[in-house]
Amino acid sequence: xxxxxxxxxxxxxxxxxxxxxxxxxxxxxxxxxxxxxxxxxxxxxxxxxxxxxxxxxxxxxxxxxxxxxxxxxxxxxxxxxxxxxxxxxxxxxxxxxxxxxxxxxxxxxxxxxxxxxxxxxxxxxxxxxxxxxxxxxxxxxxxxxxxxxxxxxxxxxxxxxxxxxxxxxxxxxxxxxxxxxxxxxxxxxxxxxxxxxxxxxxxxxxxxxxxxxxxxxxxxxxxxxxxxxxxxxxxxxxxxxxxxxxxxxxxxxxxxxxxxxxxxxxxxxxxxxxxxxxxxxxxxxxxxxxxxxxxxxxxxxxxxxxxxxxxxxxxxxxxxxxxxx
Amino acid sequence: xxxxxxxxxxxxxxxxxxxxxxxxxxxxxxxxxxxxxxxxxxxxxxxxxxxxxxxxxxxxxxxxxxxxxxxxxxxxxxxxxxxxxxxxxxxxxxxxxxxxxxxxxxxxxxxxxxxxxxxxxxxxxxxxxxxxxxxxxxxxxxxxxxxxxxxxxxxxxxxxxxxxxxxxxxxxxxxxxxxxxxxxxxxxxxxxxxxxxxxxxxxxxxxxxxxxxxxxxxxxxxxxxxxxxxxxxxxxxxxxxxxxxxxxxxxxxxxxxxxxxxxxxxxxxxxxxxxxxxxxxxxxxxxxxxxxxxxxxxxxxxxxxxxxxxxxxxxxxxxxxxxxxxxxxxxx
Numbered sequence: 001x002x003x004x005x006x007x008x009x010x011x012x013x014x015x016x017x018x019x020x021x022x023x024x025x026x027x028x029x030x031x032x033x034x035x036x037x038x039x040x041x042x043x044x045x046x047x048x049x050x051x052x053x054x055x056x057x058x059x060x061x062x063x064x065x066x067x068x069x070x071x072x073x074x075x076x077x078x079x080x081x082x083x084x085x086x087x088x089x090x091x092x093x094x095x096x097x098x099x100x101x102x103x104x105x106x107x108x109x110x111x112x113x114x115x116x117x118x119x120x121x122x123x124x125x126x127x128x129x130x131x132x133x134x135x136x137x138x139x140x141x142x143x144x145x146x147x148x149x150x151x152x153x154x155x156x157x158x159x160x161x162x163x164x165x166x167x168x169x170x171x172x173x174x175x176x177x178x179x180x181x182x183x184x185x186x187x188x189x190x191x192x193x194x195x196x197x198x199x200x201x202x203x204x205x206x207x208x209x210x211x212x213x214x215x216x217x218x219x220x221x222x223x224x225x226x227x228x229x230x231x232x233x234x235x236x237x238x239x240x241x242x243x244x245x246x247x248x249x250x251x252x253x254x255x256x257x258x259x260x261x262x263x264x265x266x267x268x269x270x271x272x273x274x275x276x277x278x279x280x281x282x283x284x285x286x287x288x289x290x291x292x293x294x295x296x297x298x299x300x301x302x303x304x305x306x307x308x309x310x311x312x313x314x315x316x317x318x319x320x321x322x323x324x325x
Numbered sequence: 326x327x328x329x330x331x332x333x334x335x336x337x338x339x340x341x342x343x344x345x346x347x348x349x350x351x352x353x354x355x356x357x358x359x360x361x362x363x364x365x366x367x368x369x370x371x372x373x374x375x376x377x378x379x380x381x382x383x384x385x386x387x388x389x390x391x392x393x394x395x396x397x398x399x400x401x402x403x404x405x406x407x408x409x410x411x412x413x414x415x416x417x418x419x420x421x422x423x424x425x426x427x428x429x430x431x432x433x434x435x436x437x438x439x440x441x442x443x444x445x446x447x448x449x450x451x452x453x454x455x456x457x458x459x460x461x462x463x464x465x466x467x468x469x470x471x472x473x474x475x476x477x478x479x480x481x482x483x484x485x486x487x488x489x490x491x492x493x494x495x496x497x498x499x500x501x502x503x504x505x506x507x508x509x510x511x512x513x514x515x516x517x518x519x520x521x522x523x524x525x526x527x528x529x530x531x532x533x534x535x536x537x538x539x540x541x542x543x544x545x546x547x548x549x550x551x552x553x554x555x556x557x558x559x560x561x562x563x564x565x566x567x568x569x570x571x572x573x574x575x576x577x578x579x580x581x582x583x584x585x586x587x588x589x590x591x592x593x594x595x596x597x598x599x600x601x602x603x604x605x606x607x608x609x610x611x612x613x614x615x616x617x618x619x620x621x622x623x624x625x626x627x628x629x630x631x632x633x634x635x636x637x638x639x640x641x642x643x644x645x646x647x648x649x650x651x652x653x654x655x656x657x
Contacts, residue, residue: 061404095437104436111403111440116427122393123428126400126408133356133382133406156393163388317438318472320496 004212006279009270010288012054012211013280016046016267017292019070022079023242025296026069026086026100030246034303035086037099042070044209044241047266048173049074051214052141052234055222058108061131061140063124066101066115071143077105079295080302089306096309117178118151120144121170125157128166128231139225141169147178149195150186161231162199168231169221173208175240180252196233208238209264212273239264331516338508340482340518341371341447344489345409347519349379352407355493356383358394359411368413369449369508395421395446399429399498402444407493412448415464415502429498430473441496445489451504451542451592452640458628461636463592465502465541466599469570475499476570477523480507480544482514484567487521495523504542526567526576532560535586535650538577538603540566543590543641550646559654569599577603578611585616588649590641595623617656622649 023041030039042049049070056062056075064071072082077093085092086100093105094113102113111127114120124142131138148154149172161168172192176183183190196203202224206217214236221232239261243250250258274280335343348355356379357372363386366373376384387394391412398410412418418425425446433441452461469476475495479485485503492499529544530551537547544565551561562580566572581587587607591600600621607619625639 093437094435094439097437098435102435104432104439106436106439111400112432112436114428116423119396119423119428122396122424123400123403125393126397126402127404128400129397130401130404130406133401134354134404152390153392153396156388156390157396159388160390160393160397317434319475320433320441321438 003277004270004273004279006274008054009212009274010280012050012215013267013270013274014288014292015050015074016211016270017288018079018295019046019049019073020267021292021296022073022083022299023069025300027242027246029300035100036088037101038066038245039086039100040067040245041240041242042067044261044265045173045175045238046070047211047214048171048208048236048238049143051211052169052171052218054215055219056139056141059136059138061109061111061124061127061138063111063120063127063140063142064113065117065120065144066113067145068103068113068143069100072103072105072110075108075110077103077108077110079299083299083303084306087303087306088308089303090309091302091306118144118148118153121148121153121157122160124168125160125166128161128168129164132164132166137226139167139169139222141171143171143173145178146172146174146176146183146192147186149192150178158196158199158201158233162201165228165230167225169218169225170231170233172233172235173238174235175238177240177244177252179244180248182252193233193235201231201233202229203233203235205235205237208236209266209269211266211270332513333516334511335482335514336508337482337485337503337510338369338371340485340514341489341503342373342375344486345372345375346378348409348490348493349375349383351490352493354405354407355409356385356406357409357411358385358387358398360387360389360413362386362411367411369505371508372411391417391420392424396424396428398444398446399424399442402442403440408444409489409493410444410446412446414460414505415448415450416459416462418448418464425468425474425498425500426471430471433497434473442498443493443496444498445492445501446498447501447503449505450502451506452624452629452636453506453542455631455633455636457631461629463624465569466591466593466602468500469599471570473497474570475523476568477501478540478567478569479503480541480565480567482510482512483518483521486514486518488523490520491523502541506542523568524573526573527565528562528576528580529565530561530563532562532584534560534584535562535588535653536577536580536584537561537563537588537590537646538566539563539590540569541592543592546641546643546646547590549643550650553643553647554650559650561650572603572606574606574610578607581607581611582614585614586653587615587619588646588653589619589621590646591621591623592640593623594626595621596626598623617653620649620653622646
């Protein structure tokens with residue numbers, strides 16, 4: 001691996017730290033019953049969202065899953081609007097209607113927050129189809145887990161995107177478990193990247209714990225897509241350090257396995273690389289942590305101070321304004 | 326001086342095709358996508374010839390992947406297009422139910438008003454062609470259960486010709502159900518026929534004695550039954566719902582205030598169906614207008630069978646409508 005570009009690497013480190021601290025705080029707030037519903041933490045997988053987002057432009061589109069705080073933050077949605085959303089407050093990115101699993105943001109072309117496993121893939125195909133038909137040189141990046149690979153929507157979408165040569169970057173976040181069922185119990189062929197060959201689609205697998213590796217692989221994938229060579233499947237091999245959701249007792253994996261993966265913490269891999277290159281001091285780390293802590297606290301304060309959408313607005317947006325339901 | 330309106334002979338199939346053709350010409354964002362819509366010309370030949378006219382980008386054949394291409398239609402709508410997605414038949418739409426119900430119908434509300442889905446999905450529905458239990462059901466009522474969807478049921482040539490454009494102008498998802506027994510229906514249509522409203526029910530035949538509430542192909546069975554009964558001095562008022570969601574309650578409630586008797590004729594099943602919903606609304610809002618309990622004539626609660634006589638026995642028919650009304654009227 002080449003020496004990191006300091007400014008770029010520090011920005012990525014900051015994003016990963018923000019996701020980590022934001023989610024640690026979210027878990028606390030869940031226990032404090034400030035956040036309810038399902039809460040799926042991304043902790044451990046930060047390098048995937050941050051690495052991929054690093055190569056997208058503001059015009060590109062993003063489709064994500066119910067484990068999407070990381071994508072939303074890395075895409076540039078404000079921590080405050082996400083936290084307020086999880087509080088169910090009107091100041092949240094979706095007025096508090098979606099919660100943790102359904103973050104949406106038109107300004108950053110962030111199309112969810114899709115909580116039906118695999119359901120986001122056809123959506124990404126359609127967004128890319130619209131771009132193609134309207135002559136816009138944009139890429140739609142679509143995140144999904146290894147669980148989605150078993151769904152028909154994965155195969156239908158891969159086929160459609162390849163058939164029509166659409167500009168979709170399929171990003172599989174392979175964290176080895178579909179909820180609590182290991183990949184080896186769900187896939188006849190556990191090599192996910194290899195599945196692209198069935199559709200004549202270009203693909204690669206990358207170490208999803210290394211943000212620089214993800215960025216490099218995603219950069220190649222996006223270059224391939226932008227030059228009109230069709231869609232691309234990028235399998236990012238990663239690991240979820242936390243339980244699937246707040247209700248998971250983790251009977252399906254050992255603490256030793258989790259600890260082994262924690263040695264490959266994406267934040268520490270990048271920080272270590274920066275330190276080794278003499279680009280990052282202890283003081284800078286403390287300053288960065290402090291900056292992120294302030295941002296997370298500000299997000300919590302914003303959410304706490306938020307208001308509730310009036311109940312009279314319950315039926316608003318079932319259909320577009322100006323139309324009766 | 327009123328010039329007589331120029332009329333032309335056409336069919337339901339041609340009317341739908343004209344509607345698609347007009348929409349494609351009017352708006353470059355419109356395209357048709359679905360199984361066999363292009364090279365085959367459409368399972369029911371609705372899009373025959375359109376591939377040559379508009380090319381494969383806009384008359385887009387899809388693989389057999391209902392969830393995939395309906396979801397792609399949603400995505401394309403989000404991306405600024407105005408897709409018309411054709412699902413070959415309503416039974417197949419169940420393979421896309423997740424995309425329709427969990428995504429198309431929810432996105433606007435769930436995103437706090439940020440993402441509307443201007444998508445039109447057309448599909449064939451209904452029994453009567455001996456297509457048996459996996460091609461002939463009527464699930465319109467199911468879809469009408471879902472907030473966030475608009476559900477249309479064009480029965481007449483005017484509506485087959487006119488509902489599509491209005492649906493395409495709607496900012497939200499619209500489902501259009503075309504009964505497959507109607508495609509060959511012949512008639513005349515104004516040469517300048519164009520868009521129609523998609524909000525209101527229509528009184529297709531006025532009458533004073535009983536209100537028949539129906540939609541889709543059952544409309545013509547009701548009209549025929551009404552003619553038979555007229556010979557016996559019974560004047561039935563026949564209402565074509567046209568839109569199954571939202572329901573235009575006012576039109577049928579006004580009729581009931583006049584006739585005091587109601588029969589709902591619905592090709593869907595009775596239990597938990599659209600007829601049940603309409604019946605409940607009448608109880609809530611017109612109970613004291615009624616001289617008789619509301620009655621429903623629906624399909625038998627069986628999977629639609631293949632054999633001609635069995636299929637016919639499963640469906641509302643002219644004779645069963647006439648018999649039901651005679652019985653109701655005999656109660657005064």
